[in-house]
Amino acid sequence: MPTDVERWKSEVYGNEIREHLYRFAETGWGSIPDDERDEWFERFKWWGLYHQRNGQESYFMMRIGTPNGVLEPGQTKVIADVANKYATGPVENPEFGNAYVDWTTRQSIQLHWIKLEDIPDIFETLEANGLSTQQACGDSWRNIVGNPMAGKAPEFVDALPVIHELNDRFKGNDDHSNLPRKWKVSVTGSADGSGQGDINDLALEPAYKQINRKEVRGFNIRVGGGLARNEPRLARDIDVFVEPSEAADVAAGISALFREHGDRENRYNARIKFLVDEWGPEKLRRVLQEEFVDFELKSAGTDLRDEYTYNAGGEHGDLIGVHEQRDGKYYLGLNVLVGRMGADDTAELARLADTYGSGSVRVTQRQNVIIADVPESKLDALLAEDLLEHYSPNPHPFMRGSVACTGTEFCSLSIVETKNRQVRFARWLKENVALPDGVEEFHIHLSGCTASCAQPQIADISLRGMKTRKNGEAVEALDIGLGGGLGENPQFASWVGQRVPVDEVPGAVKNLLATFEDHRDGNETFREFIARHDEEELEAFIEPEETSYEDPFMHNTKLTWYPYAEDDSMDASPAPAHPDGTPIASDD
Template identity: 30%
Template sequence: MSTIPHIIPTTLSDAARADVLELQEKISGFKSGRIPEERFKAYRLTRGVYGQRQLGVQMFRIKIPYGKLTARQLVRIADIAEEFTNGNLHTTTRQNIQLHHVHLEDTPAMWARLEEVGITTREACGNTVRNITASPTAGIDPDEPFDVAPYAEALFQYFLRNPICQDMGRKIKIAFSSSQKDSAYTYFHDFGFIPRLQVVDGVEKRGFKVVVGGGLGAQPYIAETAFEFLEEEKIIPFTNAALRIFDRFGEREKRMKARLKFLLDEKRGLSLAQYKQLIEQEYPALPHKEYTVDRSLVEQPVIPEARTWPEIAILDQQKFEQWKKINLFEQKQEGFYTVQIKLQLGNLSSETAKELASLLQEGLAADDIRVTINQGLLLKFVRPEALPYLFYRLNHLGLAEPGFGTIADITACPGTDTCNLGVTNSTGVALELERLLKEEYPELIGDSRIAIKISGCMNSCGQHMAANIGLHGSSIKHGALVVPALQVVLGGGVDPSGKGYIAEKVVKLPTKKITQALRLLLDDYDDGALEGEYFNDYFTRRGKPYFYSLLKPLADLSKLEQSDYIDWGHTDAFIPEIGTGECAGVSYDVVGTIITDAEERLHYAHKAVAVQKWADAIYHAYSAFVIGAKALLLSKDLHCNTHQGIIQDFQQHFYATGEFALDLPYDELVLQINKQEPTEAFAGHYLQQADDFLQKVLAKRQQQLEQSKVEKVVVDTYYKA
């Protein structure tokens, strides 16, 4: 394990260097006791450092927009995994790579090494805009109207380090699908973009169908359509304004209600029409009313040259033919194939990763790897004559297993292996189900009509609610003992037409009964489905009660055996151990510390002015206004669950009562932000007003302290807004 401080490479960009140095300083402050643990947690999450189930080590999440990696980048990740971790690269359903068993003190050095090859961990976790995903086939998809990768890249770059999304109420997830088939699952994202072409004033234009407010988790929502067609130059301004409204109106106190899907609940929040109206009102504050995406933003890979490859003998011709049939498809670029690699549980050793990278460096495929949404990998621009030799090399690495994207390619989050929130071992049951399919249902290995996804808890990191057959970790109380269990959900995913479905809960079963449950489901489908009938159509036709009756006998606790009390992959009796999720907010703080937060925002505002980023300066000043007001509201035990609520409550309880004098009513003062263009003049004026306001907040707080003689403790969840 390394010790801080680390030497930061001089080759980093100024922004990256500042990021790494700040993380190093914050770790030092935390270790010395100057920064409380909960406050440090909120900070480190936004830098990709996430606590593991095992004490004393972290998960380090790398942010890889739309899953795009070069061979050099993959080798660098592998090198870091070897030096600082257990040597395993874990791919995720959000096209990221996670490294586990990381020591906190090593994270600045790891981040710096990643930045040298153009990779960041900034905003990979926490209440930020998370990794922007996209169809891994973007750019090569025969069905795509155009390549969506440049738009995903532009959106990633635009919001990286953007002040709007550094401290929102909750995370935001964005996806781009390459076609109407919705292979990126936009339907369960906060914002989803599907490419379309439309003739506008006689000219064919690029644009997107835009959906908003989707989500999985314990209460899944299907996203609503905001626009059937939004011109390409409007998607970044729209997203910018939409995030501002989410930041201002989104819930912050009740964590389980803080996602965009809950804000867009007409009964308790905003209708889609109201949301869009508020978005329109935000446009004056935007630095860009239109934003033209540079279509060359994503560098196109060099296509491998035609050459003669070594002649090899394929020892398993049947496997080779099956691999070609299932794991390959012809690109829209004539004469080239894409090879898809099935990674069991999304795990790739550092040694294997390096050998895979060497195949690209040799010219067997283009230097453009994509991490796929089902935890696999995709290689592009493979020439037909290279396929036998590529298969031979991949097979040697254990990466030529047929079944990518089929029922045999089971998605599973790490579950209780490393996650605090895991209830049961999702990886263990995934391995068992893959074994069962291979041994008992080999004819289904190429069947893409059924997807199986498993999560260790209800939060759906394994995307079980978007599976035809989904499972999530749970437990069943049986006398004095607890049985590890899995909730079975059916009927989720995207149908062949691109329509998205959320799975329905059917029955909870002991985990050791899941193998028999899968047999029952597959046999019943084989016997009862119409010719070519999609699984979800079959589920709908039969109905949920039918499947409940089919599986219910397996839930009979009177017939349990001793092994049923032991989870997959374990030898001891099951004991539920659920920790606190790392996205949870702080549990307490003091008002004075919150005022320090406001001062920090003003510091960022002045730094933005120094580099002439007027819109950033204005937004940091806005945050200082709100956080300063929050501190005084909390001093009176008034709840602070949204920014909008803070603005209204400070107006009512401090300004309207005459307790806090201002030149303008507080709400008018703060909300100048969405009525003024982000000019240099307004930025200077607004920042000065924020400076003056915070000085008055400090004076008011000093007055309160002189009266009470003790610092105010803010209890429970009030701090989060």
């Protein structure tokens, strides 16, 4: 039997949702019929709007998809202005204030506290400037990811034209707008692995092949990667090579295959990774060839995976710092701790991009930003700008390696508070823990739950939301995983520490790094060190300990209406609220 969500999607979905959104926006929250809220909130996702969690009714998260993380000149200022004008909530965040921009692990942008009544104005502002929320959430083609410097940095094969072609073809395309589940695509042309194709539903990775005695550059295709639900999968090689000109047709075939064969009766089994589990890559290729592509597929070419450095556990591969582009100009990658930047800082980022570069800003999958197209003559002046004191091009490894999801601040699924906590973790570790000699890259990812939006399974230290009891009291806790990463031989973390109270996690990291230093074999990397120990040994490495670190969010933040409110009890929530912030009385 189809699920309620599938029934709703069969009635109204895709582009047509927009007219209903505008209708509701005209008269506000109260105009959504009480018995239709679930279905409309489910549909609004397709237009990038996610109803915030319990206690924050009538407020929305808005996600803006920026293909490949590319913000064209002028767009960053627009984002800052929209955040300043519309993304303000009833209470300030103690670390980030009010009005901020989240750069996400899928190279998108998220704003919070968006009011229904403001959505038409925001859409019109965004779209007048070439930005869109279309399909940023929901069951369809999501924001396409890749190396954010595609088209600028050295590449084996040009990815950006392919990304644009896919984006243009599959956004708002009725044949692909209603898939069984989300559809995440990565296209990478550089040889560094920075598209993180392995964790996507569909990955195009650089490769070459002899065709008619000529070496042709294109992409190998993998299908069925993803991290969610305690069921992480690496994308599987389906033995297909595409030339750039064929990429969109083959991607259309795989998307259509998913549309026809994905599980619409069980949303937990709907992602294509489960279909690949069931069929295997050989059957998927056969069905793709027989039913969804009308030309002969080529077998896989030679890949470049042995050159991958991005999140590979050794040298820096994260695009932070100064790097030369292929046109002789430079790009500057700036660290944004946990991906959150105040709206005023975002406006300043836009100013710097305009003043020193072309105005283009790029978003990375490590929640950082890049200023592109800086002539060598302007580099020194750019590096002396005040903004770079906070968003550093040469950050401490603990700041550089921190990634965090949204957490209980806004998210329904998360079990623990994340972003502010990860900020506190990083600061404490920087002040109190010395990394062993030569360790410059060290990734700690904090995800609030098994949805894995912070990609915890591919970090050196993986943290995932849990609960435990401490002195009899329920407190927020974290599971600890070790040794994950991508590169030529990707590896998911081993979860070897369970339910560590959050205030003992920094101590556990400190002790773990001391153990690493004591038992390290020569110059081996942390990932290599973890890989040569078995699970029992790794469990023994986890030694939680209280330290000088203090955590103000130990209590069950999910039971609050907003974790940082002075009165955070659910009863104190002002939601649902009118556009001016005053509560809507239940009999309104």
